[in-house]
Amino acid sequence: MASRVGLVYDERMCAHENVDSDDHPEQPARITSIYQRLKAEGVVDRCVQVDAREATPAELSTVHTEDHISLMQELGHKSFGKKKRRRLQETFDSIYFNEGSAVAALLAAGSVIEVATQVAEGKLASGACVIRPPGHHAEADRPMGFCLLNNVAVAAHILAHEKTELGVKKVLIVDWDVHHGNGTQHMFWTDPQVMYFSVHRFDQGRFYPPGNDGNCTEVGGEEGKGYNINVPWPNKDYGDADYLAVWKYILMPVARQFNPDIVLISAGFDSARGDPLGRCNVTPGGYFQMTRQLMELANGRVVLALEGGYNLTSISESYLACMQAMLGDSPVLKVEHDLLPETFPVIKEVRKHLQMYWPILAEEPLPVPFTPAPSLASKSSTLQELEGMVIESLDEDQQWQTPPQPAIIPITDLIDLLSKLRAWDGSSDIVHDEPTSSTVITSDEKGKKIISSGELSFAGISGPEDIATVLQLSGADSSSFAGEGDGGAVEDEVATGRMEVESEFLRSPSGTMEGIVNTKAGKEEWNALGSTRKIVQNMDESRNELNASGIDSYRNVSSDLSSSEEASGAGDIVEPSYMWYACYGSNMWRPRFMCYIQGGKVEGMSRTCIGCRDKSPPLASEWLSIPSRLFFGHESTKMWGLGGVAFIDPVPEAGILTHVRIYKITMEQFNDVLSQENPGRVERSWMTGRHIAQLKKESRHFLDIFEDEWYGTVKYLGEKDGLPILTFTCPESHMKKFRSGEFGTFAPPESYRNVIVHGLVEDLGLTEEQAHDYVSSAILPK
Ligand SMILES: [Zn+2]
Numbered sequence: 117m118a119s120r121v122g123l124v125y126d127e128r129m130c131a132h133e134n135v136d137s138d139d140h141p142e143q144p145a146r147i148t149s150i151y152q153r154l155k156a157e158g159v160v161d162r163c164v165q166v167d168a169r170e171a172t173p174a175e176l177s178t179v180h181t182e183d184h185i186s187l188m189q190e191l192g193h194k195s196f197g198k199k200k201r202r203r204l205q206e207t208f209d210s211i212y213f214n215e216g217s218a219v220a221a222l223l224a225a226g227s228v229i230e231v232a233t234q235v236a237e238g239k240l241a242s243g244a245c246v247i248r249p250p251g252h253h254a255e256a257d258r259p260m261g262f263c264l265l266n267n268v269a270v271a272a273h274i275l276a277h278e279k280t281e282l283g284v285k286k287v288l289i290v291d292w293d294v295h296h297g298n299g300t301q302h303m304f305w306t307d308p309q310v311m312y313f314s315v316h317r318f319d320q321g322r323f324y325p326p327g328n329d330g331n332c333t334e335v336g337g338e339e340g341k342g343y344n345i346n347v348p349w350p351n352k353d354y355g356d357a358d359y360l361a362v363w364k365y366i367l368m369p370v371a372r373q374f375n376p377d378i379v380l381i382s383a384g385f386d387s388a389r390g391d392p393l394g395r396c397n398v399t400p401g402g403y404f405q406m407t408r409q410l411m412e413l414a415n416g417r418v419v420l421a422l423e424g425g426y427n428l429t430s431i432s433e434s435y436l437a438c439m440q441a442m443l444g445d446s447p448v449l450k451v452e453h454d455l456l457p458e459t460f461p462v463i464k465e466v467r468k469h470l471q472m473y474w475p476i477l478a479e480e481p482l483p484v485p486f487t488p489a490p491s492l493a494s495k496s497s498t499l500q501e502l503e504g505m506v507i508e509s510l511d512e513d514q515q516w517q518t519p520p521q522p523a524i525i526p527i528t529d530l531i532d533l534l535s536k537l538r539a540w541d542g543s544s545d546i547v548h549d550e551p552t553s554s555t556v557i558t559s560d561e562k563g564k565k566i567i568s569s570g571e572l573s574f575a576g577i578s579g580p581e582d583i584a585t586v587l588q589l590s591g592a593d594s595s596s597f598a599g600e601g602d603g604g605a606v607e608d609e610v611a612t613g614r615m616e617v618e619s620e621f622l623r624s625p626s627g628t629m630e631g632i633v634n635t636k637a638g639k640e641e642w643n644a645l646g647s648t649r650k651i652v653q654n655m656d657e658s659r660n661e662l663n664a665s666g667i668d669s670y671r672n673v674s675s676d677l678s679s680s681e682e683a684s685g686a687g688d689i690v691e692p693s694y695m696w697y698a699c700y701g702s703n704m705w706r707p708r709f710m711c712y713i714q715g716g717k718v719e720g721m722s723r724t725c726i727g728c729r730d731k732s733p734p735l736a737s738e739w740l741s742i743p744s745r746l747f748f749g750h751e752s753t754k755m756w757g758l759g760g761v762a763f764i765d766p767v768p769e770a771g772i773l774t775h776v777r778i779y780k781i782t783m784e785q786f787n788d789v790l791s792q793e794n795p796g797r798v799e800r801s802w803m804t805g806r807h808i809a810q811l812k813k814e815s816r817h818f819l820d821i822f823e824d825e826w827y828g829t830v831k832y833l834g835e836k837d838g839l840p841i842l843t844f845t846c847p848e849s850h851m852k853k854f855r856s857g858e859f860g861t862f863a864p865p866e867s868y869r870n871v872i873v874h875g876l877v878e879d880l881g882l883t884e885e886q887a888h889d890y891v892s893s894a895i896l897p898k
Pocket residue numbers: 293294295384386423424425
C-alpha cells in the first residue's frame with residue numbers, strides 16, 4: 117500500500133510581505149518556489165492534499181500569551197494602520213508586519229496543527245507543511261526573528277497535552293534550521309513529554325539568536341532535564357557528514373530510547389549549501405538521509421514544517437529531497453562525506469552534558485572515524501559509498517582492536533646485521549653498562565640559542581634529573597626544550613628536579629659530587645665520577661662562548677666534549693651502523709629532517725634543533741606506504757604552536773595506507789633523533805641491536821623505549837636491503853587515551869601542516885591539493 121503522505125500549501129501565506137524592502141530574505145517566493153518544484157517533480161500528485169486552516173485562539177493559547185494572540189489577530193484588522201504596524205514592528209527583534217501577516221501566521225500555525233493531528237490520528241502516515249512565516253524563534257509573548265507564531269510548538273503542545281485521546285504521550289521536535297529555536301526551547305524547557313533537539317550554528321553565542329540559549333549546557337529544567345538537546349556548531353561550513361554524525365552519535369540513540377509517538381521537524385533549510393544566511397553545507401542528499409533516519413522513529417509518523425531557508429534553489433531541492441524520503445523513494449542523491457575537524461569535539465561535548473540523562477551515550481566511547489586514504493577519497497560519493505566508507509565505518513570501534521597483522525615487508529634474518537650493530541657505548545669507566553646522555557637546547561629572551569650537550573652517567577638516576585643536573589651545573593635555563601613531544605609535565609619535573617638538585621649541590625663538599633637528589637620520584641643516591649664532572653665543567657666554560665656566538669659555536673662544544681671524553685677515556689667512537697629511519701610527519705620534508713641531523717630550523721619551527729652528534733646527511737631516501745593509521749594528537753607543541761602533531765597507531769590496520777619516507781642513517785643518528793623527538797629524556801634504554809632483536813621477536817613489532825613520552829615507542833616495520841626500518845610513535849598507553857578521548861586529537865597547526873605538505877609535494881610528487889587532502893583525511897576528532 118502506498119503510504120499516505122499529506123501535503124499542505126496555501127497561497128494565502130504569501131500575503132505576509134515586507135512592504136519596505138524588496139529583498140527581505142523571508143519572502144513569499146520561498147514557498148511558491150518549493151511548491152513549484154514539488155509539483156514539477158510529481159511529488160504533489162503523490163501526496164494527499166490537506167487544506168490549510170487558521171489556528172484558533174484556544175489552540176494558540178497552549179503556548180502563547182493572550183496578549184500575543186490578540187496582537188496577531190488585530191494586525192489583520194483594517195483599523196490597524198500602516199503607521200501603527202510599522203511603529204509596532206520596531207519594538208520587536210527582526211520582525212516586519214503588513215496587513216497579510218495575521219492570516220499568513222494563523223494559517224501557518226493551523227496547517228501544522230492540522231497535518232500533525234491527522235498523522236497522529238492515523239489518517240496520514242506522515243505529512244509536510246510548505247508554510248511561512250516560520251515559527252521557532254517566536255516566544256510565548258512576542259514575535260521574533262521573522263517568526264510570528266511558533267507553528268511547530270503549538271502543534272507539539274496540542275498533541276502532547278490537549279488531544280490526549282490520540283494517545284500521543286511523547287513528541288520529538290527535531291530542529292535542523294541553522295538558527296537555534298529559542299522559542300521552542302523555552303516553551304518546553306521543563307516538559308519531559310516534548311523533547312526539543314536542535315543542531316545550529318552557535319559561534320560561541322554570537323550567531324542569531326545571540327546569547328547562551330543554544331549552548332549544549334542548556335539541557336532543560338526541572339522535570340524536563342535531559343529533554344532539551346542543543347548541538348552548537350562553532351562556525352560555518354557544517355555539512356552532510358557532520359549532521360549525519362550528530363544523528364548517529366547523539367540524536368538517533370537518544371530518540372530511540374525516548375521512543376516518541378510522533379516526530380515534528382522544524383525544517384529550516386538555511387543550513388543548506390548556498391544559503392546566504394547560514395553559510396553551512398548540507399546538500400539535498402544530506403537532508404534525504406536525515407529525514408529517512410527520522411522515519412525509523414514513531415512508525416514513520418513524521419511531520420515536516422518549513423522554518424527558515426533563503427536560497428530559493430537550495431530550499432526547493434532540499435524540501436524535495438525530504439519529501440522523497442517520506443515517500444519512500446530510493447536514495448539517488450549524493451552525500452558529501454568530509455567531516456570538519458571540530459565535529460567530533462562538539463559531539464563529545466554535547467554527550468558529556470547529556471549522558472547523565474541518557475546513559476546510552478556513555479556506554480560506548482566515541483569511536484574515532486575511519487577516514488579513507490586519499491587514493492580512495494573523492495570530493496563526493498554516492499550514498500552507498502558514503503555509508504560504506506564513512507558512516508558505517510564510524511561504528512567500527514573494533515577497528516582499533518584489529519588483531520596485529522604481519523609487517524608488510526618480509527623480515528629476513530637479522531643475526532648478521534646485529535653482529536654489525538653497535539650501539540653508542542662509551543661507558544667503560546662508568547657505573548652503568550649503558551650510559552645516559554643529554555642534549556639540551558635553551559634560548560635566552562632574545563631568542564638566541566644556548567646549547568648544552570653532554571654525556572653524563574650517574575648511578576641510580578636517569579631521566580629528567582640528569583638534565584636537571586646538567587642544567588644546574590652548566591647554569592643553563594631549563595625553560596626551553598626543542599622537540600615535538602614537548603609536554604609540559606616533563607619540564608615541570610625538570611624544573612622541580614633542578615631546584616632541588618641546586619640546593620643539594622650547594623651543600624656538597626667541593627670536588628666530590630656526591631649526595632642525594634630529591635626528585636618527584638623520591639630520593640636517590642647518586643655520585644658523579646670525575647670524568648663526568650670534567651665534561652660538565654667544560655660545558656660550563658663553553659656556555660659563555662655560546663651566548664656570544666650562537667648556534668654556530670655548537671661544533672666547538674662538540675669537539676670540546678669529544679676531547680673531554682677522550683681525556684677521560686669515556687668512550688670509543690663507534691663505527692656507524694646503518695638503519696632506515698621511517699617518518700610520516702614533518703620529517704618527510706628533507707630540509708626539516710636535516711634540522712634533526714645538522715641542527716637549525718626551517719620556517720614554521722619556533723625552536724632550533726640541536727642536531728645529531730654525527731651530522732652526516734642520510735645516505736639514501738625512499739618512500740613507502742604502511743598499513744598504520746596516521747592521526748594528529750595533542751593540543752599544542754612549543755615547536756609548532758596550537759594543534760596536533762603526527763602519530764601512527766602502532767597496531768596495523770587493514771585498508772589503511774600511510775605515506776612514509778625512509779632515510780638511511782646510522783643507529784647513533786637514529787638515537788639522537790629519538791632523543792630530540794622526546795626532549796628532556798635521558799634514558800639508559802637507548803635503541804640498541806638488542807632492542808632490534810627483541811622488536812623482531814615481538815609479535816607486534818613495537819616496544820616502549822620511553823614509557824610515557826609522546827614518541828616513546830619504537831616500531832619495527834621490516835627491512836630494506838638487509839637493514840631494519842624503524843619509526844617511532846606514541847606508546848600504546850597513549851593510544852588508549854587517544855581512543856578514549858582522554859588525550860585530544862587536533863588538526864595540525866598551519867606551520868606543521870605546511871611542512872608536511874612541502875614533503876609530500878616537493879619530495880613525493882603529490883599535487884598541493886592531494887597533499888592537503890591527505891593531511892585533512894588524517895585529522896581525527898578528540
Ligand atoms: Zn533559521
